[in-house]
Amino acid sequence: MSLDLNLLVPLDALLRERSVTRAAHRLGLSQPTLSAALARLRRHYGDELLVRAGGGYELTPLAERLVEHTGQALSWADRVLRTRPDFDPASARREFTVVMADCQLPTFGRVLADLVRTAAPNVRLRFQHSTEHVVRQALDHLRSVDVLVLPQGLLSHIPSLDLYKDRWVCVVSADRAPAALDREQLTGRPWVLPYRHPSPVFSPLNRLQAEGIEPRAEIVTENFLAIPHLVAGTDRIGLMPERVASSSARGVVIAQLDFEIGHLVESLWWHQLHERDLAHIWLRRIAAQAGQLVENGSS
Structure with a gap:
C-alpha cells in the first residue's frame, strides 16, 4: 500500500x-x-x-x-x-545546523558566527550540543544536521577537514596549592572528566593510564564549561582543552605535569550526501577560515 x-x-x-x-x-x-x-x-x-x-x-x-x-x-x-543551482551568500536565506561541544562555542563558534554574519547576513546558524549519543550515532545524526565539530580519531569513513589544534590539560582550583601535580596527587585526588567515549583514540585517558594513573572520576559531565565551576574551591582535578581553560575558566589554573596528556585536532565532519552541495561547500570554506583564525589566536 x-x-x-x-x-x-x-x-x-x-x-x-x-x-x-x-x-x-x-x-x-x-x-x-x-x-x-x-x-x-x-x-x-x-x-x-x-x-x-x-x-x-x-x-x-x-x-x-x-x-x-x-x-x-x-x-x-x-x-x-x-536546493538551488547556485549559492549567493550575500542574498541567501538559509539555516545551518552545527553540532559542537559547549566549550567550542566561545572560541570556534563565535569566530564562525562573526564570519557568517559578515559574508551572509541572512544566513542563520543553529548550534546544537554534542553528546555521547551524537558521537556514537554520528553517521545517522549527520543525516539531519549539517556538520559536526569533533576531534580527529573519534570517527572514521566520514568526510572531514581539520580546523585547529589544541591539547588536553588538567585544571585545579586557583586557591588550592600546589598548581604542580605529582603522580600521587593525580591518583589520589578526585577528578571531573568530560564524557568518556569508549574509543581507543581518546588520548588523555589513554595517556594517563600509560603513566600508571587511573583517574578516580567523582564527576562525569558532557558540559566542558561547567568543569571550572566544579573544580574551583575543591581538591578536584578537571580535564579539558587548553584553549577553553585559558580563555574562559575562572577560579582555576592549569596544573603543571611532568608529561603531556595528549593533543587533539578539532575537525569538521559532514555526510557524504552534502559533498557537492554548493551551500555546504561555502559553509565548509567559512569554517576552515574560522578554524585558521582560532589556530592563529585571533579569536
Missing part, C-alpha cells in the same frame, strides 16, 4: 504532540482533518500509533521508532526543496 507523502507532516505532528487536538493546532488544521489523517496512517501501518493511557495518549512501540525517522524525512525533504 503506497502512502501519500503529504501525510508525513501530520504524522510527524501527531507523533511529537501525542494528541490529535494539539497536532491540529500546531499545523493550523481542523481536528477532523487530523483525525482522518490518523485513520489513514493507522490503516497504512496496521498499527494504532497512538493509544489511550490515563487522561492522554502514548506512542506504540512502532510509533516510537517512527518519531526520529519522520523528523529526518522532513528535514531531507526541506533540503531537497531548498
